[in-house]
Amino acid sequence: MTQDSAEPALVARARAGSADAFGRLVHMHQQGLRAFLRRLAPGDADDLAQETFVFAWENIARFDPARPFRPWLFGIAWRKHREGKRSFLRRLMR
Secondary structure, three states, rough: OOOOHHHHHHHHHHHHOOHHHHHHHHHHHHHHHHHHHHHHHHHHHHHHHHHHHHHHHHOOOOOOOOOOHHHHHHHHHHHHHHHHHHHHHHHHHO
């Protein structure tokens, strides 16, 4: 079974509450996600990746398993990055 073919089963198990399955999804995507975030926010990439994975785990039940997991995960990362920028700008404007 390839990584891509294993992903739907891992997502299904993670949605059912398997932390082990979610950990395997993290392992599958962490390198690419961190590379993506390093391009967006070099100094904050590790923290943003952590926040992304925590949010994804807490909201995995909301994920539509008919859709690909990677774009959902990277969308979360993008939103976390944008939230951080907005928060930073709000603090500057005070």
